[in-house]
Amino acid sequence: MSAPDVGPTTRFGRLETRGVLLGLSGTQLAVVGTATVVAVVAVYSAGMSGLVVASPVWATLLVAGSVSVGGRPVVGWVPLLAQWHARKGTGATSTVATAGDVAPGRWLTLPGLPGRLELVDCDELGGVLVLERRTGTVTGVLRATGTGFVLEDAAAQEHKVAAWGRALAVACQQSAIVRVQVLVNTRSGGLAPARRWWREHCNASEPGLSAELAGMLDEGFVVPHVRETFVAIAVRAPRGRRRLSASDLALVARHLESFGAAVQVAGLRAGGWIGRADLARVLRAAYEPGATARAEETPAALVGSPGVRERWGSLATGTGVHATYWVSQWPRTEVHPAFLQPLLLGEATDRTVTLVAEPLPTAQALREIRRAKVEHAADAAQRARIGQIEDESTRAEVADLERREAELVAGHGDLRFTGLITVSASGTSELEERCAAMESAAAQAMCEVRRLVGQQGVAHAAACLPLARGVL
Structure with a gap:
């Protein structure tokens, strides 16, 4: 058998x-x-x-x-x-900058981010690009939805995994791509379309029934959860830190469209590059998910954030408290590609899971690997001199280095992965309960997480904003 x-x-x-x-x-x-x-x-x-x-x-x-x-x-x-x-x-650690008033203006100022970000409309993509002159990068945000993975058969899963690997290989081959971010946001809400439809089509001849059903929708509005997935790609600005011209925008659009096509082949349905209005809503939801869940107006009306206050282990906003974790250790053994299911598809309330992949040039990756091998060799010689026994974790690190070097020599790309998880709640006690639930889900996924104390502001910006920002 x-x-x-x-x-x-x-x-x-x-x-x-x-x-x-x-x-x-x-x-x-x-x-x-x-x-x-x-x-x-x-x-x-x-x-x-x-x-x-x-x-x-x-x-x-x-x-x-x-x-x-x-x-x-x-x-x-x-x-x-x-x-x-x-x-x-x-x-x-305290700021009164608003997070949602981005639709009317050209510049964007966000808590936790140094300097200002410039918004540039791109007709080739039909969306908006975010130019950060301080780092010389341009970021485009693609809305995506999955076509299913957990319930697929083994052959379909293997095909999608290989296709996603080819998409990341595209990022490694294009030197203009600086960083790729996949953000999955789970937040309260999801009944806004039902409420809007009922208000437009309710039966005026029966006001009692209409009022009762409207009240039921109002009470259950924040109970369901909606998941949104964004893929943000940061590319090097062709003109560095200067203003982009029409030809520069066309070049950036080609890089973004190339990776967007690879993402669709990997089994993600592209919902288009987001514009100013969607960007305003997403950014406001990152800081105030509760207020955004109850809002049915246009994102341009979502202004007037009361500010952000950074604490040692959390970030307080007007309607909630957030805590960001770093995935300090991925599973040490071979796992199924759906190992993050407890974090993504479990009982998640106001949780954001972000994966940042930063392509490394082959020459730089080989230099880092060889320098690490020299350091391990020097440590081994020193341990032998003082009679210290080499532990298994050191041998595992050396084996990983040799495997990475062999893959690079064979023509594969190398990426530096960073995982971030943000938990949001309406109060401190509720936040600690949800953090405990998230830590339990991370343990089920065989991941070790660590709260980023003392740097919650920059960690929240990297984890919750679809801007493909670096962590350090």
Whole structure:
């Protein structure tokens, strides 16, 4: 009896934890070296009594350089804490900038993003492009809907996985493409069309029944959930940070249309490039999902956001609180391509899942791999010299590096993936409950998540705004 066909599988590389020497970064080595110098000087100056007297200094430095807390070295928390307190002291953690008033104007200012973004209409695409002169990138946003994957047979799933791989290969082959973002937003709402239809076609001869049914629709308006999927592609501006000309727009449109065609082959139905009105609604929903769920007017009326206040572990807006997580570790074993089903299709309320793929040039990827292999070889020699045993995680990292190098030499592309998850709620207590539910769903998907404390503003912008922005 033959084994059942389980379909295609996916394998992820481990999170690289290598350092300059013995897994320690340059900063850690400097701190540990300083602790060693202090201890040696104390011993040569006053013997063991000097070592004991100086123990608070060298012991503190040794702990700061070698111990990790929350997945980050103690010395790595220092710049984060300093930056957070500096921003908090200067009032940079609070803003009153609106997130929805984008339809009438040319410039766009959003909380958590430095500088202004320029909106440029593109007739070739029939949508709007977002130009960020600070980074010299132009972003187009494509609305997409899936054609089904979980219930497909193994052959259809394998075909769609291969087609999506070819779409990412297109991004690797086009040097103009800087970043690709896939954003799946699940939020309350979805009955606006039903309410609008009932108000237009209700039976005026029976006002009692009409009022009763209208009340039922009003009460259940925020109960259902609607899922939206966007694919944002950021390309290099042909003229750098200067204003785009008509020929520049045509060139950018060709790059975007090329990747959009590859996405459709991968099994996504393209709903067109979004315009100013849709962009205004999507951006407002990222900051105030509750207010947007109850709004039935045009997005141009969604203005007057009361502002954003960034906290250590969350982001507070006028109608809710948000917390953004980073997927610090993808599944370590081979998994089915639908492994994110608990996060995407489970019981999700006001949750945004974002995947950012950044193509790496082949020469840069090979340099990084070879530098990492040299660092691992130096660590292995040092461990052999001091008699330290090499652990299995180090051998797994080396195997991942060799596999990546072999794939690059064979002609494949290399991408740097980043996963972000944002949970939204109306209050702090409800947010913690939903965060716990999300962490449970992530565990079912065999992913490890970590809350991005001290940087919730920039993390929320990267996770919830379909602008294909980098995380760091």
